[in-house]
Amino acid sequence: MTAVEIELSGIDKVFPTPEGDIHALATTSLSINAGEFLVLLGSSGCGKTTLLRLIAGLVRPTNGQIRIGGRDLWPGKSRNRQAIQDMGIVFQEANLFPWLTIEKNISLPLSLKGASKSVLRETTRRLTKLVGIEGFERRWPRELSGGMRQRAAIARALSYDPQILLMDEPFGALDAMTRESMNLELQRIWMATQRTVVLVTHSIAEAVFLADRIVLLSPRPGRIDTVIDVPFERERDVRLQTSGEFQKIIRLLRDRLEHA
Amino acid sequence: MVHGVSETPSRGGEKPRKRLLMPWTACSTILLLAIFLGAWEAYVRFFGVSSLILPPPSAVVGGLIVMVGETETWNHVWVTVYETVLGFFFATVIGISLGAVLGKILWLEKTLNPFIIATQVVPKVALVPLFVVWFGFGPSSKVIVSAVLAFFPIFTNTLLGVKSVDTGHREVMRSLNASRWHTFWRLELPSALPYVLTGMEIGVVLAIIGAVVGEYLGGNAGLGHMAVAAMNAYQTNQLFAVIILLTGLGFSFYVTITALRRLIVPWHESVFVNRDQG
Numbered sequence: 001m002t003a004v005e006i007e008l009s010g011i012d013k014v015f016p017t018p019e020g021d022i023h024a025l026a027t028t029s030l031s032i033n034a035g036e037f038l039v040l041l042g043s044s045g046c047g048k049t050t051l052l053r054l055i056a057g058l059v060r061p062t063n064g065q066i067r068i069g070g071r072d073l074w075p076g077k078s079r080n081r082q083a084i085q086d087m088g089i090v091f092q093e094a095n096l097f098p099w100l101t102i103e104k105n106i107s108l109p110l111s112l113k114g115a116s117k118s119v120l121r122e123t124t125r126r127l128t129k130l131v132g133i134e135g136f137e138r139r140w141p142r143e144l145s146g147g148m149r150q151r152a153a154i155a156r157a158l159s160y161d162p163q164i165l166l167m168d169e170p171f172g173a174l175d176a177m178t179r180e181s182m183n184l185e186l187q188r189i190w191m192a193t194q195r196t197v198v199l200v201t202h203s204i205a206e207a208v209f210l211a212d213r214i215v216l217l218s219p220r221p222g223r224i225d226t227v228i229d230v231p232f233e234r235e236r237d238v239r240l241q242t243s244g245e246f247q248k249i250i251r252l253l254r255d256r257l258e259h260a
Numbered sequence: 261m262v263h264g265v266s267e268t269p270s271r272g273g274e275k276p277r278k279r280l281l282m283p284w285t286a287c288s289t290i291l292l293l294a295i296f297l298g299a300w301e302a303y304v305r306f307f308g309v310s311s312l313i314l315p316p317p318s319a320v321v322g323g324l325i326v327m328v329g330e331t332e333t334w335n336h337v338w339v340t341v342y343e344t345v346l347g348f349f350f351a352t353v354i355g356i357s358l359g360a361v362l363g364k365i366l367w368l369e370k371t372l373n374p375f376i377i378a379t380q381v382v383p384k385v386a387l388v389p390l391f392v393v394w395f396g397f398g399p400s401s402k403v404i405v406s407a408v409l410a411f412f413p414i415f416t417n418t419l420l421g422v423k424s425v426d427t428g429h430r431e432v433m434r435s436l437n438a439s440r441w442h443t444f445w446r447l448e449l450p451s452a453l454p455y456v457l458t459g460m461e462i463g464v465v466l467a468i469i470g471a472v473v474g475e476y477l478g479g480n481a482g483l484g485h486m487a488v489a490a491m492n493a494y495q496t497n498q499l500f501a502v503i504i505l506l507t508g509l510g511f512s513f514y515v516t517i518t519a520l521r522r523l524i525v526p527w528h529e530s531v532f533v534n535r536d537q538g
Binding site for chain 1: 426428429431432434435436437438442446447450451453525527528529
């Protein structure tokens with residue numbers, strides 16, 4: 001079952017500015033399979049976030065076509081609302097609404113869809129357990145640490161059961177220790193939910209640890225440089241990072257990044 | 261400071277120390293007031309200041325007690341309260357609606373901006389005689405002065421609030437396919453509320469000023485009228501007593517809005533900080 005979930009055909013993105021056009025992403029084609037954990041890796045300015053925002057439908061490609069679960073994302077002037085429904089997004093910042101408690105934040109997407117109170121309660125109960133923030137349901141976001149807030153944001157993105165989870169450097173603002181444990185959590189959540197994940201990062205180690213497949217991007221304009229399959233078995237644990245095979249892939253990617 | 265607080269998950273450990281500080285701050289406030297009143301009384305007595313110019317606190321308190329005992333006074337208080345509340349109500353409704361609409365419609369805001377600035381810089385108190393000519397000596401002219409003064413801070417703060425919605429929060433709503441109505445109701449409105457309440461806190465004080473200034477210049481009711489009457493009768497101690505009543509009135513209005521803030525935006529930084537100090 002390797003159905004294509006996300007298909008990018010010949011897309012590119014130009015941001016027009018008064019000082020001239022910025023070519024953020026050169027013509028790119030990429031297929032992402034259902035259930036795959038794909039990592040977009042690159043240094044800053046390589047267009048990895050632009051690529052993710054294109055998939056998310058937050059910006060429109062200048063040329064080319066994006067299909068999500070077979071549906072054209074931009075069939076006409078506006079976004080295909082149904083194609084968006086299948087995607088949950090986790091941003092660099094948790095972006096929780098400060099006026100909602102953690103549970104209300106998590107159930108916001110379902111409440112916008114008009115789900116019943118019992119469904120909301122059941123979903124928050126299940127998700128706070130999944131992401132490991134039980135007992136904090138009634139707290140304000142500001143009362144939680146950065147890592148906990150990001151967990152809540154992941155729960156919010158999973159709440160309406162999207163097929164695809166898009167993550168834009170979700171742990172970039174966290175310290176190294178928290179980040180490592182969040183990576184383990186994310187792997188566990190991914191294995192438990194069997195979703196397609198597209199994660200953007202500039203950390204090579206994070207990419208190798210999490211990904212089934214790494215898409216390395218190079219800058220100016222952003223384009224796909226290399227695509228690497230990561231062969232390690234699941235479930236991966238932290239000791240993997242010290243193995244020779246792991247280090248070999250890291251070296252390979254570092255070389256490519258320097259040449260790019 | 262606010263950012264530091266947000267990074268700390270629990271601040272339970274700081275509370276006992278702050279509680280201990282409380283009685284001391286309360287004591288020093290009372291002590292300071294006692295010293296101030298004592299110095300005032302002493303100054304008036306030793307230097308034989310005419311009570312027409314500065315009555316001693318004892319005379320002011322005496323005047324206040326007499327005043328509070330008369331039903332006539334409470335009728336005046338009621339008139340001022342009525343004008344202030346009504347004026348503030350109109351200012352709030354119009355200020356919030358206009359602020360929200362202009363915050364959403366950029367071209368309209370740009371078109372109306374010069375007019376808004378012009379009406380804001382014009383000394384509105386100078387318009388009071390005009391309002392009296394237009395709307396008579398009754399309470400309606402005072403309600404209007406009160407509403408006009410209170411309107412601007414509420415309006416400008418609402419406008420600012422609606423325009424200050426976090427980009428990240430907007431993208432969350434966009435990625436969730438939220439309708440315009442949902443975006444307004446679930447994001448823009450709650451996000452603007454702390455700003456609106458700040459506007460209302462400033463506005464309510466201005467609403468009282470508006471009502472009182474209106475009463476100074478026309479009519480025969482309200483605390484403003486009482487102040488003028490006391491002055492004309494050379495009863496300076498009664499004038500001071502009226503000022504105390506007005507201060508009490510202003511204080512209760514302000515406290516009401518602050519309580520409203522705790523009720524409506526318990527999640528906001530302003531409330532968090534206050535809660536820890538109080």
